[in-house]
Amino acid sequence: MPLTSDFSLGKVAVSMTPRERFEEFLQARGKRITRQRRAIVEHVSAHHEHFDAEQLLAELRGSPEGARVSRPTVYRTLAELVDAGLLRKMTLDGRAVYEHDYGYPQHDHLHCTGCQALIEFSSDELSRLLDAVASRHQFRAAGHRLIVTGLCRDCRSTRSRARHQDRV
Amino acid sequence: MPLTSDFSLGKVAVSMTPRERFEEFLQARGKRITRQRRAIVEHVSAHHEHFDAEQLLAELRGSPEGARVSRPTVYRTLAELVDAGLLRKMTLDGRAVYEHDYGYPQHDHLHCTGCQALIEFSSDELSRLLDAVASRHQFRAAGHRLIVTGLCRDCRSTRSRARHQDRV
């Protein structure tokens, strides 16, 4: 996954690093660029595609030097990253999960209940279909969340083995 | 909405009342038919299409005679109703929302962020599309959750008025 991307994506042409974009966002609002906020953008944009607050917190704890950040600050900063358009937030079960939303095309997910993997896919046909549905109901669609649950290829074969989590 | 339905729906032909079906389910598992469980099935199947635990609890509190049920029992029984196939559980934001899943065809939702309404719709084309996507990824789909967010017809016009909830 590139740290920087510069392809065009619908409306906006992307050409800043996530960190730059975040700092711009902060400045525009009179917010400050702190050690903690920097540590979080850097870490988030350099790593995993999907994660939750607790995971991020743990990783920052294990990080090198002064990348230590408190739990409230992690939550506060994640919300800002969502506002800034860098991350997208979704809720899986009762837990918030974040994914990159900057320089990445719109997509939906296949969620494996075996290994908890999130597999991305996208479908133009789907967007068209949803537009049609919305207008049929005189509904102004702003977005959607679609998660197909089931078993991924690996878990289909490994099915009855130890891989499964306790809760389904 | 009928309390009893007897049309066929995919695999199973439906011909018992929700209460009958629930009691059958309980008996099959050596569970007992209690005043509380009866009160809950009755109330749930006689009422609203979408609700959450707290709402149900409040309504039972205001109910006639001895329909009073404690919070833990409400949660425990809702889980049983889901197991019994009478209700379907979904998570909206961080809160569990239940809807009827017995005698009702499969459908998805339009969620109005203005008035919180949930509008149902269904689309065969969608199912076909999702099957195709799943098999393309060698994924065994068990189900899906699709919520299109936006503004319903009423809220589109009433837009800037007081109807909006605080949180979007």
Added chain:
DNA sequence: TTGTCTGCAAACACTTTGCACTTTT
């Protein structure tokens, strides 16, 4: 210096659990 940010601890909302007592079977 000024006003924002952080971390701590406490508060929150929703849901689940341990346990003694009540009920169904």
Added chain:
DNA sequence: AAAAGTGCAAAGTGTTTGCAGACAA
């Protein structure tokens, strides 16, 4: 009588907030 269910209070999650001290601008 035996087994399962209930209600209460308490414990759990995951997330948010009040506030005093720390820090960026």
